[in-house]
Amino acid sequence: MTDWLIPDWPAPAGVKSCVTTRAGGVSQASFDSFNLGDHVDDNPESVAANRQRLTSSLNIQPAWLRQVHGVVVAHADPLCVVEADASWTMTPGVACTIMTADCLPALFCDRAGSRVAAAHAGWRGLAAGVLEATVDRLAVPANDILVWLGPAIGPQAFEVGPEVREAFISTHPETALAFVPSLNAGRFMADIYALARLRLAACGVTAVYGGGFCTVNDPRFYSYRRSARTGRFASLVWID
Template sequence: MSFRVRRVITTRAGGVSAPPFDTFNLGDHVGDDPAAVAANRARLAATIGLPPSRVVWMNQVHGAHVAVIDAPPDRAVDDTDAVVTRTPRLALAVVSADCVPVLLADARAGVVAAVHAGRVGAARGIVARALEVMLAVGAHPGDISALLGPAVSGRNYEVPAAMADEVEAALPGSRTTTSAGTPGLDLRAGIACQLRDLGVTAIDIDPRCTVEDPALFSHRREAPTGRLASVVWIE
């Protein structure tokens, strides 16, 4: 038996939020009108064919905590940067505007995870921790596929040299050089290396750079701004 895995990544178009959150902002922590965010989230749920109550949101904190969700929660999951479920038709959402959204799925075991991997969380091992929790509930590394969603690219993510070295030590493969020739970080490259080291070989990387693509939200390009959502579920 194999489950059907669905993954969706939004853009900034198609919602009701006013500038600077125009228009499909799905983040409720950026200063947007809460009614607009709620309307956008309801629109997302309807578009993917689920009730709003069956889309699980997180209050992300750039940490390394992973929550296992078995049923629709009555509110966003607090202080969490990854959620894992085995429950069909329970969609897991991560919001981002430069950080890396990581969607993991084992279609054979019926286990999925949504991970928020910014610089701090990725260096703290949030992706490896999410994988560990997936394995604990029945997934197998060789059966897991990963999608690394839109994020700031290494050519546009300049950081001090010491920071680049620090992240490289924690997440090998991340250090790079920007288009300006300065020290930079390519978190998706580092996360892909980490996943391969942990036995995950089916890795897809969305090539879009949030800073460069005006169809996407980017905190580095324009703050304040909205948040994209990357969503995964099993049917």
Template sequence: MTPDWPLPPRVNSVITTCQGQPAGAQGKLLNFLDDSDTCRQQVWRNRRDLAAQLGLNQTLPWLVQEHGIGVVDAADAIKHKSPRNADACVSRTPGLACVIQTADCLPVLFSSDDGSVVAAAHAGWRGLVAGVLGATVRAMDCEASAISAYLGPAISQQHFEVGGEVREAFLAKAQPTDQLSTEACFIPSKTRPAHFYADLYQLARIQLHGLGVTRIYGGDFCTYADTERFYSYRRQGQTGRMASLIWIKR
């Protein structure tokens, strides 16, 4: 799927679905998670075929995501033969994409207005609390007002039940001016005491606005409910991953 947001002419972005197959890919479902020997070769083929279909550098900077705030430069990442441990990627190199894998967590794509730098971040609730969006914006090294962001497929508030400790973690990190809006992102469960339904999309918007990134698009998906297009860890348990990519055209 092609994200619907205004990008500079030299920048492109793509988000895969569980059913969308690159030309030549094998198997029923498209998965990019390299987590077991049984599917590793198929995943490698999927990754290779995706890069080929999009006309990208065949060596993409696939990350080992840790729900943290580590940011790597794409060009530096591919110099290492093994995947880098990080949750965000920045690229200034034409044809070299940033790529993030998700299956309920929020993928956030970034572009500068002049198309000179792009980025992608893996933002689950732990990453949002830790500050992965701020780390990514800082790594882009340009004015935040000159950055736009796209919120890709993630679990919606209706299906994202969390414990009270998650709410408290966000409130503890929120700026004083954001306390009320952050608290409003948590709807109390009617059946489980001290549990809430969390709005990842709105929590990300609040943080991005606080960073100075005010042009924010997307954020109208639900990986849990949309069984035809998306993997969902909450719905399926052991499952595959979608890939969200952004790059500067050659």
């Protein structure tokens, strides 16, 4: 699809990645139009048609997950939908696939292009360590890993309570830099991209690219905070 995003990161030539947008599908309002989520009360036939269009357009086998804001990293399997919030593979043509609508999608590869992974990082999963768990599962030195941070809620839109800030700074004090007081007393504006970079740096991964999006303010993307009844877009990474 012409309006899908191709991540701008120095991944090896054999590693491919893509982020879908709202456009180009068959779902009706309020899911219009390229909704890929089968858990949001969209018409199942529309979701199936959109997923088939994704598979055909990219010539890949997506490995879908049942995401639960946890830290489980599964082996990507197109034939089995498992409960996990990240997946990895070394198999060409199998796409590690994450669905989001404000949470942070993170795509991973090693510098050799021999393995890829994708993680779903809402604040709960991010605080619990889903990015670190994905790094561990890749089983290569941290300085051999590249990461691209995809479209998520931006720092001007992500207002959180003090419990969210505490969940991060209690284990990683340096993440205090990612929170600034909001106009509402006792609350904070959080930068999910900065949080991800700080947590990755703490485990030795510093080749981190992407960021700078805001799903709430960019109509190309679904946003749960903008509209609770909405679809999901996908971020995918695979070995060609």
